[in-house]
Amino acid sequence: MRVAVFCGAARPADPVHLQEAATIGRLLAEHSIHIVMGGSRLGLMGALADAALAAGGQVTGIIPRPLNTPRITHPGLTSLETVPDMTSRKQRFVDLADAYLALPGGFGTLDELAHVWAGAAHGARARPVGLLNTSGYYTPLLTFLNHAAAGGFLTRHPDLRLDELAVVDDDPARLLQSIAARIDRPTATRHAMATLHGPS
Ligand SMILES: CC(C)=CCNc1ncnc2c1ncn2[C@@H]1O[C@H](COP(=O)(O)O)[C@@H](O)[C@H]1O
Numbered sequence: 323m324r325v326a327v328f329c330g331a332a333r334p335a336d337p338v339h340l341q342e343a344a345t346i347g348r349l350l351a352e353h354s355i356h357i358v359m360g361g362s363r364l365g366l367m368g369a370l371a372d373a374a375l376a377a378g379g380q381v382t383g384i385i386p387r388p389l390n391t392p393r394i395t396h397p398g399l400t401s402l403e404t405v406p407d408m409t410s411r412k413q414r415f416v417d418l419a420d421a422y423l424a425l426p427g428g429f430g431t432l433d434e435l436a437h438v439w440a441g442a443a444h445g446a447r448a449r450p451v452g453l454l455n456t457s458g459y460y461t462p463l464l465t466f467l468n469h470a471a472a473g474g475f476l477t478r479h480p481d482l483r484l485d486e487l488a489v490v491d492d493d494p495a496r497l498l499q500s501i502a503a504r505i506d507r508p509t510a511t512r513h514a515m516a517t518l519h520g521p522s
Pocket residue numbers: 327328329330331332359360361362364367385389394426427428429430431432434
């Protein structure tokens with residue numbers, strides 16, 4: 323089972339975001355969930371990958387060729403795929419992932435989230451999306467999405483419900499548990515993720 327993780331490449335103002343990225347990386351690795359991510363050593367991406375690899379996890383980086391430099395690319399990933407550009411990378415995330423997780427991030431993270439939401443809105447097979455809402459980071463975005471839904475802008479696909487867009491939690495283990503409950507995949511994987519308990 324693979325989870326695509328979207329998260330910031332920048333150094334966050336509050337180091338709690340790096341700690342939470344590391345916690346998510348470790349939890350995914352401990353439950354043998356293969357991580358697919360942007361492939362960078364920078365920011366939350368680096369913290370997540372370092373922790374997952376230290377816990378024996380599998381981490382695949384998908385990196386656009388122009389960004390594949392020693393300064394940017396994580397040197398220890400279990401596999402690295404280069405793609406021509408950012409657009410191809412977003413498609414690879416969709417091709418590979420059984421679920422998506424967004425940690426705090428900037429335009430790149432928002433772009434990746436919007437890509438999967440837009441796909442679901444236009445009828446692509448919906449897969450669970452989790453938002454790690456550390457310190458309420460995503461609360462303003464959720465307020466905006468409710469505003470957009472109230473304005474009638476998110477309902478192009480008749481089956482799309484706003485509460486299905488994302489599972490939101492500020493606790494990494496609880497978030498992963500909620501995602502696990504929604505994954506339309508083999509029971510063994512669901513069972514592995516369902517053993518996640520509480521913050522650690
Ligand atoms: C110095 C420089 C150009 C660093 C950028 N280095 C990057 N390396 C790998 N993936 C990235 C990079 N920047 C953005 N991304 C993608 O966009 C997201 C992060 O962008 P952001 O920091 O949220 O906006 C990640 O999920 C990743 O898939």
